[in-house]
Amino acid sequence: MHRTVFLVILRVWHVRLRLNAVVWPCRNCESVNTDEASALVLVVERDPHVRDLESFFLNEAGFAVDFAEDGIAALQLARERRPAIIVTEIMVPKLDGLALCRAVKQDPELADTVVLIFSILAAHGRARDAGADAFLIKPLAEQRLVQTVRELLERRAATSPHTAPGTQPGQLR
Secondary structure, eight states, X not given: OOOOOOOOOOOOOOOOOOOOOEEOOOSSOOXXXXXXXXXXXXXXXXXXXXXXXXXXXXXXXXXXXXXXXXXXXXXXXXXXXXXXXXXXXXXXSSSOHHHHHHHHHHSTTTTTSEEEEEESSOOHHHHHHHTOSEEEESSOOHHHHHHHHHHHHHHHHHHXXXXXXXXXXXXXX
């Protein structure tokens, strides 16, 4: 009888960098489900390792997470599931993250969905032009991702006409 022994080495990088998120004023703040315990985050990411890490970090922070591997699937899923926020990479297949953002913001049913562009590309300006609510540059940093998602959802709730009397869309409290 032969015995085979496998040695598996798992490396987990836990990156904790201080990265600045670029968050723009809310343009079209409508009421969305921003209760963190039930907020659905739709992650659009082509790299399965990054997708797994994003899922882990967001789940640990109390968010429900759903995934799409391409922009077309993400748009369809957004229409079906109505996520509170979409976190998308720019370089996803079929419909890139910027085009996805534009499509979401132009769709009357989805226009109030928060979109966070999360990419290795330095594309702050292009993300803003596409209508993104915020931009984060990779590498993945747990605290920065979770903090930015929370801030975007809190800001949306604070600027919603239903939860903040006297506050106008685009006005931060």
